[in-house]
Amino acid sequence: MVKSKSNLAKILLSVIMAASIAACGSDGKDGAQGPQGPEGPQGPEGPPGAGGGNVVTTVERFSDASFDLDPADVMIAPDTEFGITFNMMGKNMSGSDLPFSGLNLVSIYYAHVKDNDTDFGSAKQWVPHQTLYCQPGGGTVTIRGTKHDACTLTESEEMPGTYMGTWEHDGPAPIIMDGVDQDLTHRLFFRAYNVTDSMGNAISEKVLSKRFDFQPSSGDMVDDTGKDTVMDAACIACHGDNDGTIAQIHAHRNYQSTEACVACHNPALKASDDAFAAGWEFDLPAMIHGIHGNNGKVLSESIGYPAELKDCTTCHTNEADSWQTPFAEACVACHISTNPFTGENHGNNIQVANDSTCSSCHGSGGLSPVEAHRIGDRAESEKALMLDIQKVSADVAAKSITVEAAMMVNGAAPADDFDLTPYMSNPGRGINWGQVMANGDIMRSGQTLNVITNANNNVTATLSGGVLTVTRTGLSDAAVAMLTDGNLYLMSEVQVCATDGMLVTCADNPGRTVANTAATVYWNLANADGSGALMSRWEDDMRSTVTEATCNSCHENLTHVKGSHGVTRFNQCMDCHNNTWAGSKHSDVKYKDADGNEVVQAVKFYNRDLSTVAHRFHNGQWDSPGAVYRETDGSSSSLMGYPSPENDCTACHTSFNLFNDNGDLASGKGAIAASDNTSTYYISPIAEACRNCHVSASAQAHFSSNGAVLFEDMNTDPNIATESCAVCHAQGKTYGVDVVHNK
Incomplete structure (x- = not known):
């Protein structure tokens, strides 16, 4: 499709033509200079020119540069003369956006997305075209040892920061493949080279534009490609820098966006035989699953995935659902001992010929990625056991403490003879308690109130009318001193086995554990209702600068981080990890x-x-x-x-x-x-x-x-x-x- 030149391009052309006409003059002689006329009124202020600090030529960080592009300024279709016009901006030292002048090399990455028409791979796939390099004067440019014909990059003198790319070589510009469907979604983005900071140092990360998705046949922008199933925010949750960008991606520096990565990491990029034998695939879904999914058992010992491995929605956070169509390369990144093509460890040695048959079993129902991985089940299953501490009492003379807690099992009050033992992943856990001191520090008692009867620890537990009553006698002298002070904290460390929101016996479901979500309670024994209790410093936003949310931005939940502990809330950590309990199980480095x-x-x-x-x-x-x-x-x-x-x-x-x-x-x-x-x-x-x-x-x-x-x-x-x-x-x-x- 041939596209007309954009309005911006026409403006630039008319300015150039006007300047040319003004320079022609006439065949006649110039007349005598007339008398000077009166001074006219002050005209309106024009746009800023190139001087006077109205442009920048350096930026301090890669994220200080930005690009702007309009679909009408993109002429890349196979049957049209190549041309592209874009703006580049940069922040000055005050943080204001100004035109960036002096760009001397830019690359244009180009790709389109299509439905996979083969029997292997993901449902939708990115197809790369070629990368085009542009520089002033055109000519050739050598990138990583390869010489390329370059398009001619021209910066407007009248509008600094506005650049036009044109093709001056024989034949079409080598950027777009022949025969590509112009109704599909196409993507391009820019990379600027040789950008420095104010001290002349090269910017350490790549200076990139945001992805630009459009439909060439209509010229419309495209918001949802249907393929971008992992958003940058999901990467930033763990890999983020303090400026909100992606950091710590070491491979060939940082392309800053999954939307840029796919320009190279798509099915067209094949691993060498040696790399493939080592477990590498370079198509982005297979590669990222391989790096994160196998916890370093194959690809890299330096990777330790911090979230719950089977929750796909930790990374797949947007509405695009193409990730739910399974294919082998993605799945075996976690299921590393499974080979569906040979049948090894695949169900009852089920052997498949290609990926097209995967959906017959895994496309929906209990074996689908969402159901098989129990996505969203943890939050629901945490409700299978609910404990609500309602009353605390103590007998200092008898060296005892009693806690009453309302109990709900599977959404209802349990029968009086209900035995929680088979459902507990660690029956030794229970309700921990200790003292809150005046400065907000806490002192643990170490005298756990087991929620099941344990005569060895002087604990009795009874259940009546949905209320669990737990009493511990024979407390240590240090624990009795805490009762005498009277300011207590109480927190649950009960962890159970549950799925689909219901308790299940741990013997039959050893791999699925959740912590109950009982709130940490602060209780003042001087008052019958516990009122007037001191709070730990963990509960004060002015005194605690780490939150459960910041932990879970990487870890998703604290239950799987702490293994056999029944901890799922940040303030539960304080019972063990405080500044008053001495010693360490990990003193060596x-x-x-x-x-x-x-x-x-x-x-x-x-x-x-x-x-x-x-x-x-x-x-x-x-x-x-x-x-x-x-x-x-x-x-x-x-x-x-x-x-x-x-x-x-x-x-x-x-x-x-x-x-x-x-x-x-x-x-x-x-x-x-x-x-x-x-x-x-x-x-x-x-x-x-x-x-x-x-x-x-x-x-x-x-x-x-x-x-x-x-x-x-x-x-x-x-x-x-x-x-x-x-x-x-x-x-x-x-x-x-x-x-x-x-x-």
């Missing part, structure tokens, strides 16, 4: 050397406080290299497996408001108890959080010189003065955490 061997490091951690545990696990400071780990060459180390930039605090923290005006922690958290299983010492909370990343000897010396008490100081006094960290590192300071960890 091990790295992998260049040969893949585990190497024990000198640094150790002797506490289980959450700020330490979460920081160090996500930073690879752990006792066994796992999903997140560090590789070392002996002098330096690299973090592997963590999906975000390691210095981006906002991946977990909702703000940088870590210090109050006095330089103390805004959380109010006191000293951290630490123990090497022989003695208990108290260490400084700020330094211990920072030490999870800054482990060098010079960093330790810096902590100590600024008032920090480290484990090596063997301090037995819990009353530790706050370090002077806030003087330099409080938010807003020259070296504030919001500055040095926001790059």
Whole structure:
């Protein structure tokens, strides 16, 4: 289809023609100069020109550049003369968008989407065309060792930042394949080369436009291709940088969008024989499933998928449902021992000839991806057991505590003789409790109230009229002291087996566990109704800068993260991971050397406080290299497996408001108890959080010189003065955490 030149192109052409006519003059002689006329009125202000700071020639980040394109400015159909006009903008130092002038090389990626007409692969597929390179003067350009004819890129003198691409070589521009259906959805996007920042440094990430989807036959923009089943937001949830873009994608730097990745990663890109034998496929669905789905068992040891593996909607978040049409390459990325073409581990050794037969079993019903993976079932099944703590009482003299909780099973009150034991994945779990102190810290009692009868722990549990009453006697002296104080917290750690919203016996369904969603309760024993209780600092947004939502942006839910624990709410973590319970089960730190061997490091951690545990696990400071780990060459180390930039605090923290005006922690958290299983010492909370990343000897010396008490100081006094960290590192300071960890 031949498309007319756009209005913008016509304007540019008319400006050029007008300038040419004005330059022609006439055959007659010029007349004498007339007298000067009176000064006319001030005319309207015209558009900004190229000078005076009205353009930019550099940007500080790749995301500061943007492109604008109109379908009428795209002339790429096979039977028309090639031409394209677009605008490029860039942010100045004040953050304002201005025309970007001086672009000297751009590539244009082009593809279209079609229904798969073969018996193999996904239902819809991207088909790549060719990449066209444009530069001033045209000629040829060499990219990765290959020489290409280049289209001629011309920037408008009258409208800086507006560029026209034309084809000056013989034959058609090599960008679009012959015979392609112009009624299909076509996609193009730009990449700008040789863009620098104000210091002359090359921009580290690729400078790209957003994808441009349109139908050439009508010139209409297309909002939904039906193929884009994973949106960038799903990638950003784990791989996001603090500016809201995709980060930490190391392969050939970063193309910033799944919509750009498909320009290359489509069925036309075939893996070599060696790569294929190693498990690689380069079509995007198969490749991404392979990288994330097999948890590093085949493709890469550095990948550890943090969410629930079988929930497809963690990534497939939009309404396009083509992902629900199964094909082998995508499925075997997780089902790595299955080969449907040979029948190996495929049902009763069912052998299929191609992907077209997959839908006969897996297209709908119980074996469909949605049903077989029980998508959405966890949230529903968490309701199978409901516990609502309604009353807490204690007898200090008898050293006992009693908790009453309303119980619902499968949506109804259970019978009085109901036995929960067969449905519990760990019958030893129950209701944990402890003391809330004046500063918001908590002290665990360690005296669990098992929800099933357990005479060995002095626990009795009865069920009557839908109310579970649990009493524990023989409490320790420390627990009795907590009752005397009277300010308690109570949280459930009960985990059960359930599916389709109903409890199921764990013996028959060992792989499906959910935690009940009982709320953490705060109770003041001085009042019969528990009112007036102190709240832990975890419940105060001004004192806790990490939330359940920020954890679940990567992990989806905390139940599968904590394994056999019945934890599904962020504030349940505090019962174990607090600053008053000393000791650690993971004191050692091990790295992998260049040969893949585990190497024990000198640094150790002797506490289980959450700020330490979460920081160090996500930073690879752990006792066994796992999903997140560090590789070392002996002098330096690299973090592997963590999906975000390691210095981006906002991946977990909702703000940088870590210090109050006095330089103390805004959380109010006191000293951290630490123990090497022989003695208990108290260490400084700020330094211990920072030490999870800054482990060098010079960093330790810096902590100590600024008032920090480290484990090596063997301090037995819990009353530790706050370090002077806030003087330099409080938010807003020259070296504030919001500055040095926001790059």
